[in-house]
Amino acid sequence: MTSHPQSKATLLTDLMLAVFRVNGRLLEKGDQLVEGLNLTSARWQALGAVALAEKSLSAPQIAEAMGITRQGAQKQLNKLEQDGFFAQAPNPRHLRSPVYALTELGERTFAKAMVLETAWAKSLVADLALQDLKSALQTLNAVHEVLNAPVPIKGAKS
Amino acid sequence: MTSHPQSKATLLTDLMLAVFRVNGRLLEKGDQLVEGLNLTSARWQALGAVALAEKSLSAPQIAEAMGITRQGAQKQLNKLEQDGFFAQAPNPRHLRSPVYALTELGERTFAKAMVLETAWAKSLVADLALQDLKSALQTLNAVHEVLNAPVPIKGAKS
DNA sequence: TGAATATTGACAACTAGTTTCCAGTAAAGG
DNA sequence: CCTTTACTGGAAACTAGTTGTCAATATTCA
Numbered sequence: 473m474t475s476h477p478q479s480k481a482t483l484l485t486d487l488m489l490a491v492f493r494v495n496g497r498l499l500e501k502g503d504q505l506v507e508g509l510n511l512t513s514a515r516w517q518a519l520g521a522v523a524l525a526e527k528s529l530s531a532p533q534i535a536e537a538m539g540i541t542r543q544g545a546q547k548q549l550n551k552l553e554q555d556g557f558f559a560q561a562p563n564p565r566h567l568r569s570p571v572y573a574l575t576e577l578g579e580r581t582f583a584k585a586m587v588l589e590t591a592w593a594k595s596l597v598a599d600l601a602l603q604d605l606k607s608a609l610q611t612l613n614a615v616h617e618v619l620n621a622p623v624p625i626k627g628a629k630s
Numbered sequence: 631m632t633s634h635p636q637s638k639a640t641l642l643t644d645l646m647l648a649v650f651r652v653n654g655r656l657l658e659k660g661d662q663l664v665e666g667l668n669l670t671s672a673r674w675q676a677l678g679a680v681a682l683a684e685k686s687l688s689a690p691q692i693a694e695a696m697g698i699t700r701q702g703a704q705k706q707l708n709k710l711e712q713d714g715f716f717a718q719a720p721n722p723r724h725l726r727s728p729v730y731a732l733t734e735l736g737e738r739t740f741a742k743a744m745v746l747e748t749a750w751a752k753s754l755v756a757d758l759a760l761q762d763l764k765s766a767l768q769t770l771n772a773v774h775e776v777l778n779a780p781v782p783i784k785g786a787k788s
Numbered sequence: 789t790g791a792a793t794a795t796t797g798a799c800a801a802c803t804a805g806t807t808t809c810c811a812g813t814a815a816a817g818g
Numbered sequence: 819c820c821t822t823t824a825c826t827g828g829a830a831a832c833t834a835g836t837t838g839t840c841a842a843t844a845t846t847c848a
Contacts, residue, residue, distance in 0.1 A: 478760075478764070480752075480755040480758065480760050480763060481748060481751035481752045481754075481755055482751075483755075483760065483763040483764060483767060484751045484754060484755050484758070484763060485747070485751050486767055487763055487766060487767045487770065488656055490767055490770040490771055490774065491649055491652050491653050491656060491770065492653065492656070492697075493697070493774055494649050494770050494773055494774050494777070495649050495650060495653035496697065497774060497777040497778075498646055498649060498650070498777070501777055512833075512834090513834095514833080514834060514835085530796085531796080531797075532795075532796070539650075539651065539654060540834090540835065540836090541835075541836065541837085542795090542796075542797085543797090543798090543799095543835090543836080543837085543838095544834070544835050544836070546796095546797070546798085547834080547835085548834085565844090566795085566796075566843070566844070567842090567843065567844090568795095568796060568797065568842065568843055568844095569795080569796055569797075569843085569844095589643070590639060593639040593640075593642045593643050594638075594639045596639075596642060596773075596776050596777070597638040597639055597641075597642050599772070599776055600638065600642065600769070600772060600773070600776065602636075602638050602641065604765065604768075604769045604772070605638060605641040605642060605645055605769065606636070606641060607762065607765055607766065607769070608645060608765065608766045608769035608770060609641060609644055609645045609648055610762075611758070611762045611763065611765070611766035612645070612648040612649065612652050612766060613648055614757070614758060614762070615652055615754075615758070616648065616651055616652050616655060618754050618757055618758065619652070619655040619656070619659055619754070620655075670803075670804090671804095672803080672804060672805085688826085689826080689827075690825075690826070698804090698805065698806090699805075699806065699807085700825095700826080700827085701805090701806080701807085701827085701828090701829095702804070702805050702806070704826095704827070704828085705803095705804080705805085706804085723814090724813070724814070724825080724826070725812090725813065725814085726812065726813055726814095726825095726826060726827065727813085727814095727825080727826050727827070
């Protein structure tokens with residue numbers, strides 16, 4: 473699907489494009505998977521942050537778990553609270569910053585989503601080899617590591 | 631960073647999360663890389679669609695090349711034209727649907743971005759093995775293939 | 789203790805994409 | 819031909835995130 477001379481840099485570029493494509497598909501399929509639960513991929517992820525922490529979290533904590541900004545997480549939380557998935561509880565550590573807990577509905581819905589995700593993942597891996605998945609995961613993690621290095625800013629407004 | 635029992639389905643789930651993380655980083659770093667050129671990742675991608683086609687394209691053609699909707703591409707094109715990167719030319723095949731060509735500035739800027747991207751990719755691959763990149767690319771492509779299969783819609787509004 | 793500093797929620801404006809609708813244009817089939 | 823269908827740009831409303839500002843609350847530390 474791309475160029476022929478497979479230098480390492482070219483391969484990395486191709487890998488980047490593959491990440492973009494797969495990312496898009498995953499969000500699309502994730503949305504489809506949970507649309508009957510009044511969820512989207514983003515809303516699901518917010519439920520997951522609290523469910524996996526197994527305790528109530530403040531908005532900034534949820535944001536950090538989701539890898540997005542405080543303000544972005546807050547927007548989702550406000551909607552999810554309105555929809556009955558989260559309930560606020562007073563935060564002993566901070567007057568103005570409540571803690572968010574899953575409601576019954578939130579717990580139940582997240583559990584349903586987990587069941588769907590597990591079934592979906594199982595159906596997908598039929599054609600994939602365990603070792604390939606392992607090494608791909610390792611390589612992506614290595615790429616993620618490398619991406620923490622600062623960008624050479626030659627092109628900056630000089 | 632995640633759970634221990636490494637079943638294939640669990641590995642795939644972890645791989646999905648890795649794709650999300652790497653995708654976010656790539657967009658962030660891509661934006662930094664070209665910010666001195668009055669570009670963003672999205673604007674860069676639009677220039678690339680026309681540059682790589684080596685001919686003028688209509689808005690729907692550019693959208694398809696970018697993997698986004700016609701309307702999304704049109705928004706970028708309108709801004710990029712205002713900023714002098716694209717110029718419209720009449721489309722002999724359609725009165726109302728002009729064709730977009732890179733201006734001098736557009737060509738020059740895309741060339742600069744390519745230089746930056748190549749240098750960046752080269753600097754990143756130092757710690758990565760060629761074989762790992764190859765197999766990760768293949769696996770991601772395989773995952774992308776599998777993702778074209780329809781989702782089991784058990785959770786849908788039945 | 790009290791002053792500087794960091795964190796927080798609310799709000800606004802922005803990027804980047806989506807879906808939906810409209811009206812004009814092109815293409816295809818009878 | 820001319821009617822139906824497909825394609826196109828424009829605009830609006832939406833999702834999902836960002837940055838930035840403000841005022842209030844916490845924290846740190848001299």
